[in-house]
Amino acid sequence: MLKKRKVQRAIAVMIMAAAAMVSLQAPAQASSTGILTSLRCDVLAGVQSHCTTGVIPANSSGHYIRLFSVGAFVRLYDWQNGNQVYSGYPWDTTVTGLYGYYYAVAADTGGSGYVQICNDGAYHCN
Numbered sequence: 029m030l031k032k033r034k035v036q037r038a039i040a041v042m043i044m045a046a047a048a049m050v051s052l053q054a055p056a057q058a059s060s061t062g063i064l065t066s067l068r069c070d071v072l073a074g075v076q077s078h079c080t081t082g083v084i085p086a087n088s089s090g091h092y093i094r095l096f097s098v099g100a101f102v103r104l105y106d107w108q109n110g111n112q113v114y115s116g117y118p119w120d121t122t123v124t125g126l127y128g129y130y131y132a133v134a135a136d137t138g139g140s141g142y143v144q145i146c147n148d149g150a151y152h153c154n
Contacts, residue, residue: 069081073138077135078133080133081131084129086128094122095122099141102116102118102134102135103133106126107128107129109128130145
């Protein structure tokens, strides 16, 4: 019975550690004004099949969000009304005509990948 409890405890610790590792996301980048300009999330084959970025506003002068993705199918959503405004494989795509706040959801396509969204016009959302 004692051995069974030790095994159960070890499994629980491994699950908690894996969950903590999966929930890690790249840190958000902020511009000099303090407004978030770039957010990223990762999908991990066999571990995490999808992820969701945080929310950022569209670029205030150009009214766009840039998407950069590798190995993931991506959907971009309007945070305020839930409408999907883009879906596809956006190696490097700019979605224009946006005025609110947006987030992306990435799904793996058989391997690991990620999506990064930005509003600062930087090449590849860096």
